[in-house]
Amino acid sequence: MIPTSAAPAARRRGRPPDPHSRSRILTAAETLLDQAGYLNVTIDEVATRAGVSKKTVYRFWPHKPALICDLIVERSAVLPVPDTGDTRAELATLFSLIVEYLTAGPGSTMTLLVAATSDDPGTLAKLREQVVAPRRDIARNVFQRGIARGDLPADVDIDAVLDLWHGLVAYRVTGRPAALPRHTVEQLVDLAMSGHVPRLPPT
Amino acid sequence: MIPTSAAPAARRRGRPPDPHSRSRILTAAETLLDQAGYLNVTIDEVATRAGVSKKTVYRFWPHKPALICDLIVERSAVLPVPDTGDTRAELATLFSLIVEYLTAGPGSTMTLLVAATSDDPGTLAKLREQVVAPRRDIARNVFQRGIARGDLPADVDIDAVLDLWHGLVAYRVTGRPAALPRHTVEQLVDLAMSGHVPRLPPT
Amino acid sequence: MIPTSAAPAARRRGRPPDPHSRSRILTAAETLLDQAGYLNVTIDEVATRAGVSKKTVYRFWPHKPALICDLIVERSAVLPVPDTGDTRAELATLFSLIVEYLTAGPGSTMTLLVAATSDDPGTLAKLREQVVAPRRDIARNVFQRGIARGDLPADVDIDAVLDLWHGLVAYRVTGRPAALPRHTVEQLVDLAMSGHVPRLPPT
Amino acid sequence: MIPTSAAPAARRRGRPPDPHSRSRILTAAETLLDQAGYLNVTIDEVATRAGVSKKTVYRFWPHKPALICDLIVERSAVLPVPDTGDTRAELATLFSLIVEYLTAGPGSTMTLLVAATSDDPGTLAKLREQVVAPRRDIARNVFQRGIARGDLPADVDIDAVLDLWHGLVAYRVTGRPAALPRHTVEQLVDLAMSGHVPRLPPT
DNA sequence: CTATAATCGAGACGGTACGTCATGTCTTACT
DNA sequence: AGTAAGACATGACGTACCGTCTCGATTATAG
CATH class of the missing domain: 1.10.10.60 (Homeodomain-like)
Structure with a gap:
């Protein structure tokens, strides 16, 4: 040979x-x-x-939570929301990606993992830096593009809106299991488009 | 008789x-x-x-989760939101009670408990029937009083609004720790008062 | 009156x-x-x-061993060895009663009970006074009748012989399970009849 | 080969x-x-x-009795009865070793252990194979040496004699507590030496 | 005929040992 | 050096039995 x-x-x-x-x-x-x-x-x-x-x-990995943490980190694909010029469509895409992530994807374990890791700040920090933060940045970009296009008010409290959306979905998964109908999602996107969402305080 | x-x-x-x-x-x-x-x-x-x-x-109790479940059931005092005639004030009170419950109260254990009970449908059901449902009923009443007074549109999707609020608070506590500033809370109440929230679909 | x-x-x-x-x-x-x-x-x-x-x-009964003790006491029928005038036949009857008692009767639990009660002197004493002693008296009588008839030497160490017999049977039941053939029993009776057994020391 | x-x-x-x-x-x-x-x-x-x-x-060990069983197995040193050429002395040594074993040694736990193992045939078997049998073999050898020397009849029922001896000692320890005087032991050895003990049936 | 007093069946109680299981570390022998 | 197998200390789990202690029902005498 x-x-x-x-x-x-x-x-x-x-x-x-x-x-x-x-x-x-x-x-x-x-x-x-x-x-x-x-x-x-x-x-x-x-x-x-x-x-x-x-x-x-x-x-x-030093212990179980760290393993699960990495599992989520690696399986959490970055949010693919391309710049299409259509703010409303981009927001809708963003929302449905959030739903998918928290419902069926790795995000569905997140809440639990966070709860189970409550006395392990290190793993918790990693989780936030490597999973939550990058995703949040992308999501924020979508809103900022909308603002730049003049489709959204400049003082939209982007984090508040995103936390509302994430929170709603997560809560319907774990806290109070219930479906999230299509029309509710669209209403939330419409409310954002019309600026009827939390705004940043005037600096 | x-x-x-x-x-x-x-x-x-x-x-x-x-x-x-x-x-x-x-x-x-x-x-x-x-x-x-x-x-x-x-x-x-x-x-x-x-x-x-x-x-x-x-x-x-048959096992630990069941004990903790009962603990939460008994310690989850019903939401005390008296009928004051002032819809806006009642909504604000409701919101701050939600914050308190999820932040410091028994609600903060719920996530882990739900996870630990995932293979025990009975305990899970009890949790939902005796803790989540009664609280939800009270909260719903506050909105319905507002509707009856003409302060809120008749087709407000009450559950969606409450889930948004709960979700936001829960998410800021566990998923993406961040303060929930006073003005954000007030904006959310204002949005509800002005009807800029999800509506029920026309039947 | x-x-x-x-x-x-x-x-x-x-x-x-x-x-x-x-x-x-x-x-x-x-x-x-x-x-x-x-x-x-x-x-x-x-x-x-x-x-x-x-x-x-x-x-x-104050506790479990006492119950079992009484059980044995009540079920231990006194040894029925009638005075027939035939010393050899009486000894044979006595031996077979011992075998029956320790093999199938209440006596089969005795050894174990005694072991389990080793830290309860009271129960142990009762057992000895009410079960062992009366049976021993009867057995001793059989030998004394034989001595009176001149069939047995006057200085036979009756207790030693009886302990040898009881011990053999008990040991074949618990310690080293084995059958006790008929001819062995007869040999032991013959040895007693011929005086080839332990004797009391000369006083 | x-x-x-x-x-x-x-x-x-x-x-x-x-x-x-x-x-x-x-x-x-x-x-x-x-x-x-x-x-x-x-x-x-x-x-x-x-x-x-x-x-x-x-x-x-699978459970407590198995542990204690092994304890007894390992602590039950083989009976050290050297071949001295003096049959009577060897028998006396053997008898006193039996007394020591059942009185103070591991043998005193045997009864309870056997009871505790009654539903575990495996442990019970081990106990008999590894403790009782080897000791019996050695004891038997002492008698066989005596037979070979012509000091004992060829048809002595060795197992019966040994069971008589073991039984007597065990019974005086547990069943009917009493001392075992020196002269009784010597008489038993003498009876064996003179062949006044159970014999094997003619084949 | 009611009050009192004891026993009864059922079963909760404090205590204590059991034997199982998961975590995270460490060791041996193989590659 | 890195690995698979797996033993190890720790410590919680949920179960079983002991002997004690209520509870309400039952059954007798006493007044």
Whole structure:
């Protein structure tokens, strides 16, 4: 057989880390999370399903919440809301992405994870910096484009509006399970378009 | 008139459960919950502090989540929003009660509790019927009084408005920690007063 | 005038104890003992099977070992070895009664009960006074009749012989389960008849 | 010659059990057993004293009786009765070792242990195979040496004699507490030496 | 005929041990 | 060096039995 590997310079010693492990652990954790819920995810079970030892899991993450946190970080695709020139359409897109994220996507675990991590500021901070903040920036951009186009008042309290939207969706998922009808979503977008939303205080 | 008196109630036998124990357990659990958080509440510790055996705890509740559930049920005082004739003031009162409930009150444990109960539909149902629903009814009344007075449009989608408000507060507490400034609250009340909120679809 | 009934014996007031309870409890305990063994006998279960409350059980006996003790006491029929004039036949009868008692009768629990009661001198004493001692007296009589008839040496160490016999049977039941063949029993009786057994030391 | 070497033994993986733990647990259990008796031995306490977690205890043994069983197995030193050429002296030594074993040694727990294991045939079998049987073999050898030397009849029913001896001692310890005087022991040895003991049936 | 007093069945109670399980760390042997 | 297997300390879980203690019903004597 032909000796492949053309003398890779600066040979590292020892067995190289398995690049697949990390993602296999994340996949296993995700499956379990969906099936059993956060509190029933077991590191033992994750390791078994990933065909990996617990040691390896703990090499990548210091503890369970950190693992779940990363799971959410990596699975939280950035909000794809292209600049189409149509402010109303962009807001509608944004809203439906929020719904999808919090309903079926990784965001549905967020609330719970945050609750379970309430005594672990580090993981909590990471979650906010790497998941919440980037998404919020994108969402904010959508509003700012609308303001720039003159479609939205300049003093719209963007964060308040986004928190209202996120909050509504999240609450209908966990707190008081109920559907979110199409027309309610459209009304909320219309209210934003017409400026009937919280405004920033005059500086 | 037919006296709809219920059946003779099938005489119970044996020593009745000590209602004293029950409330002492709940009190101990509440203290622990406030001090250490849901995940650190221990049945052993609750029993010890209540001066009660573990067996007695498990006689009243089948497992930890059920205990905490009852704790929240009993401690979730009904929303006291008296009919003052002033719709705007009543809405403001309602909003601040929501804030208080979700920030410092029993509502702050709800998320984790709901998660821990995910495989116990009974407890979950109880939580919703005895805590969420009654509070929602009271809140709805405040809006209906406003409608009756002509201060609010008849087709306000009350549940949507309340979910928006609850959601915003909950999200600012857990998901994206941020203060909820006074003026934002007032703007939200004003928007409701002016009817710039979701409406029910025409039937 | 009728003399007011000489000494009405201080008539007790209140509901009289149910005379059946005691024996029904003993019967239930006996059944359970046979089925599940001493360590698996539960007062709860005994009470349930006897159709009686635990309170009633504890009215008759202070604790579990005492109940089992009484069970053995009452079920240990006195050794019926009639004086037939035939010493050898009487010894054989005695031996087979010992075998029956320790193998299938109440005696089979004795060893265990004694072990379990090792820290309860009171119950232990009762057991010895009311069960072991009376049986021993009868057994001793059989030997003394043999001595009186001149069939046995006067200095036979009766207690040693009886302890040898009891010990052998008990050991074959619990310590080293094995059958006790007929011919072994006969040999032991023969050895006693021929005086080849421990003797009392010369006083 | 065929090398009867066993299979390559299917290489075990993972961290091997710490043999240190095992013996420390046994030591702790032994201390507790001596101090408090079988029924008062607590796995929690054993684990604490051994500086070991309960889990570790349950890794080695499935339940308490199994632990105590192993304790007795390991602490039951084989009967040291050297071949001195003097049959009578050897029998006396054997008898006194039996007394010591059943009086102060591990044998005194046997009864309760056997009872506690009544629904676990495996543990029971182990107890008999590894404790009772080896001791019996040694004891039997002493008699067989005596037979070979011509000091004892060839058809002595060794097991019967040994069961008589064990039974007597055990009975005087538990069933009918009484001293076992020196002269009684000597008489029993003499009876064996003179062949006045049960014999095997002619085959 | 009512008051008093005891027993009864049912079962809650404090205590204590049980045996199981999850977390996060550490060890061994293999690659 | 990195890994899979898996033992380890810690500590909560929920269950079982013991012996005690109510509760309301029942059943007798006493007045």
